[in-house]
Amino acid sequence: MTMFIHLRHLVFTVLAASLAALCSCQREAGRTAADTAAAPPATVTLTSLDTDSYDKRLEDALLEAEIPHAMGDRIRSAGKAVFLPELEAAAAGDPFLSRLVDKQHALPDGYEPDDLVTLDNSGSYRVGRAGLRLRHPAAEALERMAEAARAEGITLTASSAYRSYDYQAEVYARNVRESGQKTADRESSRPGYSQHQLGLAVDFGSITDAFAQTAAGRWIAANGPKYGWVISFPDGYEQLTGYRWESWHYRYMGMPLAVFIEKWFDGIQQYALQFIHAWRNY
Numbered sequence: 001m002t003m004f005i006h007l008r009h010l011v012f013t014v015l016a017a018s019l020a021a022l023c024s025c026q027r028e029a030g031r032t033a034a035d036t037a038a039a040p041p042a043t044v045t046l047t048s049l050d051t052d053s054y055d056k057r058l059e060d061a062l063l064e065a066e067i068p069h070a071m072g073d074r075i076r077s078a079g080k081a082v083f084l085p086e087l088e089a090a091a092a093g094d095p096f097l098s099r100l101v102d103k104q105h106a107l108p109d110g111y112e113p114d115d116l117v118t119l120d121n122s123g124s125y126r127v128g129r130a131g132l133r134l135r136h137p138a139a140e141a142l143e144r145m146a147e148a149a150r151a152e153g154i155t156l157t158a159s160s161a162y163r164s165y166d167y168q169a170e171v172y173a174r175n176v177r178e179s180g181q182k183t184a185d186r187e188s189s190r191p192g193y194s195q196h197q198l199g200l201a202v203d204f205g206s207i208t209d210a211f212a213q214t215a216a217g218r219w220i221a222a223n224g225p226k227y228g229w230v231i232s233f234p235d236g237y238e239q240l241t242g243y244r245w246e247s248w249h250y251r252y253m254g255m256p257l258a259v260f261i262e263k264w265f266d267g268i269q270q271y272a273l274q275f276i277h278a279w280r281n282y
């Protein structure tokens with residue numbers, strides 16, 4: 001296990017270095033009025049932070065984000081010179097890539113991305129139904145990932161993608177009607193609190209636990225982060241994320257952030273986003 005973790009860190013460190021250049025030229029995402037009004041600061045420019053200030057801010061952010069001790073110790077012992085540039089790279093660019101959206105943190109009122117594109121069956125992935133939409137950078141990244149899967153004989157199917165506030169309201173109300181509020185809240189978000197409203201999240205395949213055991217489910221679990229896609233609600237973290245295990249739900253985070261999550265936060269997206277949120281709002 002230890003060997004595996006070390007190997008994984010090594011792999012992602014190498015990936016981080018080789019992909020940083022690739023990602024810095026990523027297309028600047030479209031902005032809406034809501035972004036400028038309510039978005040968090042776009043970058044974390046703190047390379048000039050002196051070591052004492054860094055240490056204090058780090059401790060406060062680790063505490064506020066409730067980062068487990070072992071995870072925090074790894075970050076502490078890496079030191080400012082190593083960790084801070086990687087944090088800055090992970091949180092740079094489009095602020096919605098690293099925005100914390102969970103049961104306590106809503107999107108800006110009326111948020112709707114302005115670079116949504118419609119997915120179809122012309123590329124390497126399949127769509128579960130017509131009219132699914134994603135933000136442009138996520139759609140491109142989905143194609144890159146699906147192309148790699150296809151090269152290994154595996155087809156990825158997007159079953160649900162962008163959901164507007166109004167559509168999420170319908171989905172949530174239906175889930176409450178059919179399963180009761182308590183069950184609905186374990187796997188469905190209230191409107192305004194869904195990662196699907198970001199236009200950066202995809203539900204793959206059957207949208208059931210069975211997906212985890214399919215070839216596509218296993219492939220994406222092993223390879224998603226290499227293409228910037230990270231599972232949002234992993235097995236065993238319901239208390240942290242507020243949602244039961246959803247083997248089918250992945251969020252596109254961009255490469256620097258996906259690498260950062262794998263390397264420092266054991267692949268747990270929620271910890272990394274809570275940490276970045278706490279760091280930004282210091």
Ligand SMILES: [Zn+2]
Nearest residue numbers: 201202203249
């Ligand atoms: Zn989902």
